[in-house]
Amino acid sequence: MKNTYRFRANNKQDVLKLQRILGGDYEISPVKEGSSAVEVHLESPFTIEEIIRFIESLPNSNVMYQTIDHEEKYTGKLNLARYRNINN
Secondary structure (H helix, E strand, O other): OOOOEEEEEOOOHHHHHHHHHHEEEEEEOOOOOOOHHHEEEEEEOOOHHHHHHHHHHOOOOOOHHHEEEHHHHHHOOOOOOOOOEHHH
């Protein structure tokens, strides 16, 4: 069974790093023209907790870490309660 998630990232390269270690099906879209930021739709058999552990292992992953959520709960806003000083 696949779970569906959404999140933002600083750039496409950050998402590609996650994809290399996590796999899954990704749709990557620019947040707005002229910006390197992207929004991602991910289908994966992993739980959100497992995906967060993968994200924590990546450098500069704060935006992904703070925005990932189940698709139906996704707001696109930073979840400041989830903040950790990871790999700034």
